[in-house]
Amino acid sequence: MSKIGLDRKKVEEARGYARSIAKKTQEFVDRHTTVAVERTVCRLFGIDGVTAEGVPLPNIVVEHLQERGALGIGAAFYLANAMLQTGLGCQGVAEEVAEGRLDLTRLPVGDRFEITLKMEAMAKETAQRIRENRNARDEMLKTYGDKEGPYLYVIVATGNIHEDIVQAKAAAKQGADVIAVIRTTGQSLLDYVPYGATTEGFGGTMATQENFRLMRAALDEAGQELGRYIRLCNYCSGLCMPEIAAMGALERLDVMLNDALYGILFRDINMKRTLVDQYFSRTINGFAGIIINTGEDNYLTTADAFEEAHTVLASQLINEQFAFLAGLPEEQMGLGHAFEMDPTLKNGFLYELAQAQMAREIFPKAPLKYMPPTKFMTGDIFKGQVQNALFNMVTIMTGQKIHLLGMLTEAIHTPFLSDRALAIDNAQYIFNTMADFGEEIQFKADGLMVKRVDSVLEETVKLLKVIEEEGLFRTLETGKFAGIKRPQDGGKGLEGVIAKEAGYQNPFFLEFSAGRKNP
Template sequence: MAPQGKLDLDPEAVRAARRLAARAAEPVIRMARTHTTVSVERALLRLAGLTGADDGGRPWVNHLADAVRDQVGLEGGVALPVWDALLNGPYGTLRDLAEATARGRVTFRHPGGADAGHARDAARAAARGGMDRVDRRRAERDRMLREVGDPPQPWIYLIVATGDIYEDIPQAQAAAREGADVVAVIRSTGQSLLDFVPEGATREGYAGTYATQENFRLMRSALDDVSRELGRYVRLTNYASGLCMPEIATLAGLERLDMMLNDCMYGIIFRDINPRRTFIDQRFSRQIHARAGIVINTGEDNYLTTADAVDAAHTVVVSQLLNERFGHEAGLADGQLGLGHAFEINPSVPQSFRMELAHAQLVRELFPDAPLKYMPPTKHMTGNIFAGYLLDAFFNLAGVMTGQSIILIGMMTEGIHTPWLSDRDLALENVRYVRDACGSLAEDFVPRPDGFVAERARRVLAESVDLLERVADDGLLDAIAQGTFGVTRRPADGGKGLDGVVERADGYFNPAIEILDSEDPHTAHAQEEVPA
């Protein structure tokens, strides 16, 4: 078959890259299907409606999961021991059971016979109730998109993060009024390392705001209000990563978030979370995202903050292909794969803008149906705000020329301090000007087949295939341990959270996974819309 697309990519090279990515991912997928984690089990309890925490802030889901683990182990899952205790004790609700558990008054067991059947039925009904709520929230989004309208791409993505949810809300609404299509509430520094999800509305956070169910609810409601005011749907983003990835993904589905940061290797490389824990948690998280109609944002841009953006360009493509494979296996459609990349080549490098165009166009052609998320320059931003503003304009230009889907706006003061509101307004003005002035410039951008841009793109693709061959042969976990992505070495038996990984026993039962594995996530929500 002849080369195709603007870059004349070899179709066989593209097919080979995907075959190799699938082979590299397969052992990790098998591991995720045969193991569970404490957070996967807690996610089931959250899906079943258990919320709240004790006076010390320890969530009731942690109390229950930890007690089951200590008494009978998690190899069979929490469902049968928990619902057996609920059915055979004086407890009206999961909350009652959790409170009694915290007082040391509950003895768990693995039920057998008829008792096991009753517990299984009750757990399935509870999980189904939670899944139905996720489906209704997805239907709500679909209805709102029809009612208020969906803004055209590229969507302008803007970050809000004061630490105080009640300060975040007016800032997020103001950003929407100034043109933001996607509002991301950055999590408080360190939350990814907490093995519990805080409860309630929070007013203290460092460099971000805690991801909690109540914070999700408050911000979604506020953005719904401004969406109706503006006549366009404003999307809400948060972060499903870290030690509580499955739980945060579940809460996002229950509270109708629209996008979630969810990368296959980010937590491993940049937060030193155990690789096995990450991949097991990630599969469940992405199944929930698929069901909820949530678009994931992957984090390949982060590799270029620690590795050279020219030399390591192919590692971005390899990670994107792996993220695609893991995403598809978990049920995500192409339209939910917000694969990430970034404009991070040192501006002093000759031909830097042409290389940035080559990388961006390559990703666009490799993933034509994915809502790509393009990240602005950060590593090479300095105290020269004028140069920074110009660099952000070039980034915006590259995004428009190559048809990127989601553009995170750059801040000219990125290298000096946490940007002020006035800096954000100038950044929005920059991207609005470039987007409006360029219009459909992507239609006219066609690199010469034998030119610099096309040659650079084909070279990066060839390097990606070579690296994928090595990863497929050596194993993805070994590749991560060797520092293949983002330079940092992360061994499979290191990092935080390994003690929360459990191999499933014969008879393992988790009704949420049972539903997610057996039902098409993209048709399950197509039901009569009823109030949540």
């Protein structure tokens, strides 16, 4: 029974529209690949490193094939053929291409059955490494036990990975369960992944595989000391979405920001490019056991959180269906929303509570990601602490799972260690003293909150019906999410979208999808 009076028929109607929207969009996705998808195949085949000029070798290989009009059948085919023809490993093939000594398209094509077997063998080898990472996580969670109730999620972002490690360990010791190493400003717009450990960044730290490795090792060390498993989060949105997902899978990250709509709306990334990228990235995350976080909370920092609440639910439902198509189970869908209504709104807390309870009931198995107040934080640290306390109350009352802690110094400066400690203390106090409050309350059948949920759900159904009729691409052009309009053939990265040709192969789709069951 629904506590908040959900009309289940409306929920299923909305979900049906979302399913149709995702399937129609997937028809385009299935017919295309991108330079990022093919670079990801290179990385999963073991290609790594950069040239003397600092250009990543996966970029070298993919640009080599793209210039020759050869990406339509996929990088995997050319790499496997080259390995068979030259006797080199995949890294050696990439280095020969980088030196200009090897043209992948001019090599004789060997037996196609042998080429396919080579591709499949390479994919199985990488899949086993990722499977071992997943098993290692499961073993540590079995040893330490997993946390009941909300995960306390904090951000570390000094720009220097070595300083981040110090701060991340401190946050873990203070009680944080998830450490997000927020990505440096603008990295989502780079069409390559930087290499190695980095010590400079603005508003965050570069997402690189070496940085992932260093932070994972540091959090494992802290977790062993504390007797807890500390989850590591990073960002695989942007132009390198599937590449960063692959790096995260190889280095045992646990949570990834992974949402194409976020990149389209807030980074002006071409919608065709990023929806194709999203599919492969989510296929990887699903196989690796990584929880994805979606970016609906960002709508509410742009549009009005009260008036546009239905767009959040619509996006959550669409994201759910895209995730299913990529093989992600509900238990890995950190669908996003936020406590972002204007504090001057009368009964605003009731509306926030209603929205959160609605999300919890519509997505009962999802580890929902609930974001703190930011838009209306003024620099008044005392009022800010109260706003964050109300946010914490909604989380525990409605069973949110991934709880990004609000900072009392939001809108003033990057948090100090002491700011994080105060935020953790605030949340722990409220989560303990109100632990079972949600089980003790009922919602008035004809009250404000039940009526609010019914209104939001009704508007969501109407919006999804329009999107289903117009198509997702057209919807994004007309600005129905966050009031932001994006042209289908505009934005960054469109030139990296390639139509698949007959015979296209990406062995990782088959390997990562084996045995999965979609609803």
